[in-house]
Amino acid sequence: MGAKLFVVFNLLFFFIFPVLGAAVEALQTYIVQLHRHEVTAGSEAMFASKLHWHLSFLEKSVPWEREKQPSSRLLYSYHTVFDGFAAQLTGEEAAALLELPGVASVRADRRVELHTTYSYKFLGLNFCPSGAWARSGFGGGTIIGELELVYAADGTREEEYCIKGSLSAAAVAGKMVVCDRGITGRADKGEAVKEAGGAAMILSNSEINQQEDSVDVHVLPATLIGYREAVELKKYISSTQRPVARIVFGGTRIGRARAPAVALFSARGPSMTNPSVLKPDVIAPGVNIIAAWPGSLGPSGLEDDARRSNFTVLSGTSMACPHVSGIAALIKSAHPSWNPAMIRSAIMTTADVTDRQGKPIMDGDGAKADLFAMGAGHVNPARAVDPGLVYDIDPADYVTHLCTLGYTHTQIFKIAHSGVNCSAVLQRNGGFSLNYPSISVAFKKGVTSAALQRTVTNVGTPNSTYTAQVAAPPSVKVRVSPTTLTFSEFGEKKSFRVSVDAATPAARDNAEGYLVWKQSGGQGKRRVRSPIAVTWVVE
Numbered sequence: 001m002g003a004k005l006f007v008v009f010n011l012l013f014f015f016i017f018p019v020l021g022a023a024v025e026a027l028q029t030y031i032v033q034l035h036r037h038e039v040t041a042g043s044e045a046m047f048a049s050k051l052h053w054h055l056s057f058l059e060k061s062v063p064w065e066r067e068k069q070p071s072s073r074l075l076y077s078y079h080t081v082f083d084g085f086a087a088q089l090t091g092e093e094a095a096a097l098l099e100l101p102g103v104a105s106v107r108a109d110r111r112v113e114l115h116t117t118y119s120y121k122f123l124g125l126n127f128c129p130s131g132a133w134a135r136s137g138f139g140g141g142t143i144i145g146e147l148e149l150v151y152a153a154d155g156t157r158e159e160e161y162c163i164k165g166s167l168s169a170a171a172v173a174g175k176m177v178v179c180d181r182g183i184t185g186r187a188d189k190g191e192a193v194k195e196a197g198g199a200a201m202i203l204s205n206s207e208i209n210q211q212e213d214s215v216d217v218h219v220l221p222a223t224l225i226g227y228r229e230a231v232e233l234k235k236y237i238s239s240t241q242r243p244v245a246r247i248v249f250g251g252t253r254i255g256r257a258r259a260p261a262v263a264l265f266s267a268r269g270p271s272m273t274n275p276s277v278l279k280p281d282v283i284a285p286g287v288n289i290i291a292a293w294p295g296s297l298g299p300s301g302l303e304d305d306a307r308r309s310n311f312t313v314l315s316g317t318s319m320a321c322p323h324v325s326g327i328a329a330l331i332k333s334a335h336p337s338w339n340p341a342m343i344r345s346a347i348m349t350t351a352d353v354t355d356r357q358g359k360p361i362m363d364g365d366g367a368k369a370d371l372f373a374m375g376a377g378h379v380n381p382a383r384a385v386d387p388g389l390v391y392d393i394d395p396a397d398y399v400t401h402l403c404t405l406g407y408t409h410t411q412i413f414k415i416a417h418s419g420v421n422c423s424a425v426l427q428r429n430g431g432f433s434l435n436y437p438s439i440s441v442a443f444k445k446g447v448t449s450a451a452l453q454r455t456v457t458n459v460g461t462p463n464s465t466y467t468a469q470v471a472a473p474p475s476v477k478v479r480v481s482p483t484t485l486t487f488s489e490f491g492e493k494k495s496f497r498v499s500v501d502a503a504t505p506a507a508r509d510n511a512e513g514y515l516v517w518k519q520s521g522g523q524g525k526r527r528v529r530s531p532i533a534v535t536w537v538v539e
């Protein structure tokens with residue numbers, strides 16, 4: 001307690017100086033990045049610690065006449081992702097700092113406004129201030145007056161798809177044009193309509209797109225309709241001489257649709273090169289996400305779009321990945337000693353397999369999403385920070401795994417940057433299976449059974465017992481042994497075997513089930529879930 005009070009006292013003194021100094025000349029926060037390995041007169045090796053090294057830059061750039069204690073300007077010293085520090089400086093001092101050898105960059109810290117959408121809350125993270133959604137710009141709706149309506153149903157294929165140069169100005173000028181999805185980009189179609197003098201556009205989903213939603217930035221007023229509505233709309237257009245339509249902004253509605261659901265465009269497993277590891281691992285928000293956008297390009301991505309915005313709406317793995325990376329960072333902050341395999345395990349074994357309505361997660365085509373669409377399920381950060389048990393993997397295990405897949409010495413060298421003798425490795429590790437958090441068995445013709453080993457590490461409560469609950473895939477027998485794992489210490493490891501027996505011929509080429517380790521009674525309610533995928537490989 002005494003020590004703590006002392007520190008607080010010291011800090012008070014530490015910070016009073018800059019506050020007084022600020023009255024004379026405005027100080028601003030700057031982030032300074034240093035060259036990590038550059039050997040210069042002032043390089044890291046010459047100092048007792050990184051902190052001393054970082055402070056030496058302040059001593060050289062903040063004049064003694066202005067600041068008796070340059071170290072008091074330091075706000076934070078960065079050691080992990082990059083070397084550098086944050087400090088309170090005048091513009092002049094920042095410029096002086098940039099001139100010093102070893103300084104890579106000096107950037108003024110700036111306040112970034114939250115432009116978030118719903119995915120934070122959707123993921124169960126409630127720390128974003130309420131009202132962020134309202135500020136995110138979705139409220140700017142438009143009502144377009146009635147516009148007469150054209151669809152080139154008896155025209156060419158190019159016209160139906162609104163391909164550039166195919167639309168005649170006489171037919172579309174001042175009208176709302178219906179364009180089928182496909183062949184060209186969605187924003188490109190809008191541009192083609194605008195160039196031909198069209199006033200607005202209705203993008204209509206084709207049979208392939210079904211009811212898939214896509215929020216796009218267009219160069220003219222536009223909306224998108226599902227395949228069902230597209231069929232109705234075209235019936236209407238052909239039923240009347242003067243079809244009319246208007247686009248009405250119906251307001252932002254949250255929580256109406258079944259979500260999460262797997263997007264139709266999402267990549268599917270199994271991994272053809274390695275069916276012994278289930279892919280994908282997990283799914284995460286990646287549809288219609290507000291994302292940062294470069295200043296060199298308009299928000300529609302079209303070359304002629306002269307508008308500029310720091311954000312646009314995008315979909316894809318590039319949008320899902322930052323969500324998962326963020327969750328990995330949260331887990332790493334909560335458990336700094338965890339390695340990537342433990343973090344992946346935590347994310348996978350705690351993922352949700354039901355949607356917000358408590359029903360199975362659906363695929364874009366309206367069927368229940370299978371393991372090859374969603375892997376272990378939809379990420380759940382609140383649970384992932386406390387998984388109870390994790391499936392850890394030693395880096396050497398990956399090399400052994402590559403040996404089991406038949407990779408050559410040269411191929412493994414390219415990945416591991418070290419030589420390996422696979423025959424020796426496989427001799428030492430008979431019956432090896434990678435300690436992956438999901439279970440995937442690929443049966444070749446004539447093979448009907450497999451045995452796998454898994455090891456879990458207790459990262460929950462020291463004294464805890466877990467019991468196996470297995471849902472075997474149809475026509476497959478799955479046996480887990482032992483069925484109870486008892487831990488008395490934190491960090492303790494326990495192994496178990498999983499035998500998979502598929503003697504009865506399967507009706508399909510794959511089947512799915514799951515294994516859950518459920519924590520017993522009063523100790524907690526942790527559930528450690530692994531999907532089980534069985535594939536019959538057709539050669």
Ligand SMILES: *[C@@H]1O[C@H](CO)[C@@H](O)[C@H](O)[C@H]1NC(C)=O
Pocket residue numbers: 308309310
């Ligand atoms: C984008 O961000 C930069 C840096 O904050 C700002 O100067 C610029 O005005 C922004 N552009 C738009 C279009 O908001």
Ligand SMILES: *[C@@H]1O[C@H](CO)[C@@H](O)[C@H](O)[C@H]1NC(C)=O
Pocket residue numbers: 421422423424427
């Ligand atoms: C690889 O290991 C096997 C088995 O231990 C051994 O017979 C063989 O000589 C080794 N090959 C090389 C190139 O070291």
Ligand SMILES: *[C@@H]1O[C@H](CO)[C@@H](O)[C@H](O)[C@H]1NC(C)=O
Pocket residue numbers: 462463488
């Ligand atoms: C775990 O159980 C053992 C044996 O019952 C007991 O001695 C120990 O104190 C328990 N540890 C914790 C952290 O509860």
